[in-house]
Amino acid sequence: MGKDLILQAGRRTITMETAAVAALEARVDDSFHRACELMLGCSGRVIVSGMGKSGHIGRKIAATLASTGTPSFFVHPGEASHGDLGMITRHDVVIAISNSGSSAEVLTLLPLLKRLGIPLISMTGKTDSPLAQSADVNLDIAVETEACPLNLAPTSSTTVTLVMGDALAVALLEARGFTAEDFAFSHPGGALGRQLLLKVADVMHAGEELPQVSPETPLSKALLEMTSKGFGMTTIVDSNGQLLGVFTDGDLRRVIDQKLELDTATMEQVMSRRPKTVSAHTLAAEALRIMEDNKITALVVEDPEHHPIGLLHMHDVLRAGVI
Incomplete structure (x- = not known):
C-alpha cells in the first residue's frame, strides 16, 4: 500500500x-x-x-x-x-x-x-x-x-x-x-490545579523576610537592607506603615548614572512611586502574568489599607510549578 x-x-x-x-x-x-x-x-x-x-x-x-x-x-x-x-x-x-x-x-x-x-x-x-x-x-x-x-x-x-x-x-x-476553581479542586495534583488554586499568600515572603525602610533612610543603608533580604529591592513605608514606593536594582543603576551620593541621597528622592502590587488572595498565575507584562521580577503584596504584608518573587511562582 x-x-x-x-x-x-x-x-x-x-x-x-x-x-x-x-x-x-x-x-x-x-x-x-x-x-x-x-x-x-x-x-x-x-x-x-x-x-x-x-x-x-x-x-x-x-x-x-x-x-x-x-x-x-x-x-x-x-x-x-x-x-x-x-x-x-x-x-x-x-x-x-x-x-x-x-x-x-x-x-x-x-x-x-x-x-x-x-x-x-x-x-x-x-x-x-x-x-x-x-x-x-x-x-x-x-x-x-x-x-x-x-x-x-x-x-x-x-x-x-x-x-x-x-x-x-x-x-x-x-x-x-x-467554575474554574471548582474544576481545580478535582485536579489538585497537576499543573492545572496549581494554576487555578495556588494563591499569592501560599508562596509570598512575609514577616522578617520583607525588606522595608522609611523614606528618610539614606540610600547606603537601604542597600544593606536589600542585600540582607536578598530580593534585589526594598519597600518604602511611611510612619503609619503604608506603602510609598519601592527601590530596586534597576533604580540603583539610574542613581549611579545620575552620580548621586549614596550616603546623602534618601529613599524619598530615589524611590519608584506607585509600584505594582497584588493582594494575598490573588492567584499566583495572575501575579506571574502581571510580572511578565510589566517586565519585573517581584511584586509587593499589600492589604486593603495599603500596608505591605509580603513580597512575591517570580522565582517563587516558577518553583511552585505555576507555568
Whole structure:
C-alpha cells in the first residue's frame, strides 16, 4: 500500500467522522434536555455502563462528568451481574451505552434497575432496540456508516458517542454554574490545579523576610537592607506603615548614572512611586502574568489599607510549578 493510499485512508476517516459528528447536532433536542434534567435531579451518582468499545467510551464519559461537577463512575455490566450491582443505589441515574441497543450484558441489568426504580438513560444507535425502548430517555447516536471500510470496527459510532457524552457534561457544567476553581479542586495534583488554586499568600515572603525602610533612610543603608533580604529591592513605608514606593536594582543603576551620593541621597528622592502590587488572595498565575507584562521580577503584596504584608518573587511562582 503506497503513501498516497495511506494518506487517502486517513483523510477519508477524518471526513467521515466529522460528518457523523455534524449530524449529531440536530439530536440535541427534547430527549437531550430530559436526560440533563434526570442527571441534575439526581441526589446520588451518575453510573455509566457499556460493553466493549462502548465501555471504553463510557469510562471517559464518566471521568469527564466527575471532573466537571457531576459525581459519576463507570460500572462494567458483566461485573455488575456478579456483585458490582451493589454499587448502584436508588438515588443514582444510569447511562447505558450500546450502539446496537442489544448487548446481552447490558440488557441483563434492566429488570433490576426497573425494580429499584433507577432512572435509565440509554445511548444507542437504534431507537427501536430493546435498550432504547426500556429507557426513560434515549439519546440517538446512530451513524450512517463506520469509518472502517468493512463497516465493522466501531469508529464513527464511538466518536459520536464520545461527543454526545461531552455535550452532556458541558451542558450540566453550565447548568450547575461550575467554575474554574471548582474544576481545580478535582485536579489538585497537576499543573492545572496549581494554576487555578495556588494563591499569592501560599508562596509570598512575609514577616522578617520583607525588606522595608522609611523614606528618610539614606540610600547606603537601604542597600544593606536589600542585600540582607536578598530580593534585589526594598519597600518604602511611611510612619503609619503604608506603602510609598519601592527601590530596586534597576533604580540603583539610574542613581549611579545620575552620580548621586549614596550616603546623602534618601529613599524619598530615589524611590519608584506607585509600584505594582497584588493582594494575598490573588492567584499566583495572575501575579506571574502581571510580572511578565510589566517586565519585573517581584511584586509587593499589600492589604486593603495599603500596608505591605509580603513580597512575591517570580522565582517563587516558577518553583511552585505555576507555568
